[in-house]
Amino acid sequence: MRHNAHYDAIVVGAGPGGTTAAWELARHGARVALLERRKLPRHKTCGGGMPITVRQLLQIDACHDLAPEAFVEARVRYLRHTFRFASPYLASLNHGPAGEDNPSELELWMVQRSIFDNALAQRAARAGAELRDALTVRRVECADTGPIRITAEGETGTWSATCDFLIGADGANGVVARQVGLRRERAIAIAIEVEAPHRWGEGHEDLRPDVAHLEFGVVQGGYAWVFPKENHLNVGAGCFRPHGQSVHGDQNLRTELRKTILDYLRYLNVPYREEELVFHAHPLPIWNGLDMVQNERANVLLVGDAAGLINPFFGDGIYSAIRSGSIAARAILEGRTTNYTDAIGEAFRANFDGALRFARFFYRWPGFCYRHGVLRPYASRTAVRILAGELTFPDISRRIIRRIRQAMAVERGGPYSRRLRDRQMLE
Template identity: 30%
Template structure:
């Protein structure tokens, strides 16, 4: 039998944060990486555009931030010359209380977050992967895996360009980083698990000179509609200043809510914004900068296994969004870095049993890192889906800053694993004793 030449050591399907981060770290180790993206850059993505310190740590590792500008002096919050907007923490609004919580001072993570539109954020990451040595090919719509006689993935089949010309690429390993749709893992028979949390988010940009510069990301735990007699609306909301005259405004609803799947989410957003001060500019349709767009949030490992038959799942493709806060970018980038580490070790071994042993370390390590935390997050999702519990928690928790600082650390998953404070030790202990999902 004639051997077929591989096009790369690793093929990565999707050049979002997870795919580009994987490609960057693999290329840094000298592997031949083929990064396939169905669209052209720059491209729009539905996202809050807010990056917590977990994501910032990954950006520092990739050399995208650091030194000056967005990572200058601690007090700097203005837009830097290279487009990053820095923030100090999270402002929480609920129960009649407005509380500003700085990101914690930790050895493991920086003490600031960033904001940047996904329109060019993904482009920056992909370019950084190319700079490291990865080959990026856009306009390639991957359709399905190419399987050998044993059912193992040895490449991908795709359509190329506007004429959808059929094309295929081969590699000993494939990384599925194709986002929430997960078409590639679906083609392998990996369906989403219905027993895991999922959310729906909608967002829109508004021109808002009064709100576009902000030292804090803003989270609303209670949404009210003025048109319905100050009625409490389902879900949670956010307002993130973009530093360019605009704000990113959105809301999310979890599947533990009775409103999930039975609500006009776009109308829900405009109902909430109608209750905001007119000077913010969000009550006037003339200030809207683009349409209201929506996306699903796959949470808590809602697609498994994360490695099977030559394919590793990264980021949203593997359902890695944090159930506590809807954050996906940090976990996409972290899982991409981990996948690269595992792949480098695996490809240094002969194909067969030894290589498979190394590859199975990937789902094991993901479970060790996030399994217990996501289990607790699943319980949290079920609790906040009940309005009476959410009202009690907001009313009695918000007036206590120390408790809310604990909640911030828990929800943002920001602790030091060793030598942390009492809050860190409690959170770390909880995630270790919780059964992994």
């Protein structure tokens, strides 16, 4: 299976970032190949929750070639929080304070990545991208001059082609970044999840298709979740360790996360057989500051997880993958790839740097933050507005500092007030 064609761009990885980039390029006339190492549709370990504003990023309403009904399995309008499986609080996403400047209706879309990613990949193919799955990239040759050469292996042999631009959308351990020498230093977090079969109407009374569950306090440096899907629950736990420590090979942590998942199922009265549950682990390349996401020639660009665009507080990456894929495609189409890293910085740095500062504070003192933050009436709506891109962490930083001061005054004399330094922790 020798190919040897030439493309304007080759995109490696058919996740949300890669498929968005391939679609944008193809629909504007570029010759594009979209490569995926596994056969589509393929399982992808991910909670699968994303803000409804991906509708605008994916231009669903304008282009009419991608219907939410094809991939959205549940629409979440409530978040149920607990701290160490106690102090439950069910918060609506659509009851904001009077006079709020953005009265938009909020919801979180819940998807299975196998279905969602395949829908995006097929849309890119309909736009003209050449979709090649079950094809593993083995070599990236990027010389000082001339086109880039890609060599890959598939079921029928070797595939080789050249391109003017290469987009690495192949995840935390992607071959593209590794072979061109980008992102050698990464902050890797970890998440583990299961998909537990569930019939609606059974189990805990707050197990509903419109409710997502979040547990703080049990996982040190992270949280656990239960996300509703059509006929199952995605139950997971993640440790983000926002201070930058590596979680690679930490077997004790994996055991802790698995135990948390089982405890969550028991807490919500979801019957299970442990031997039948399949635990999936996946690395999360948490944002740890803006890194170079283009090579010196600016003909290799990284997007999504490959670029380290995982929000260090929420641990989500779908929204930023789609957004970065679009930014990469526009940079190529408009001849501005030399400024691609700056464009990514402009889009993400202020918010993600603020999220990292807040994460270091929140995950160090989760009990304090749960009492004085999560339990506040409009905190959940504010968090989802940040997820949706309507607000950023810098937008609310002064409010956070003020509330920390107020909370410290309430708890003055206790262990928190002696140890916390509000402004220093957030700056």
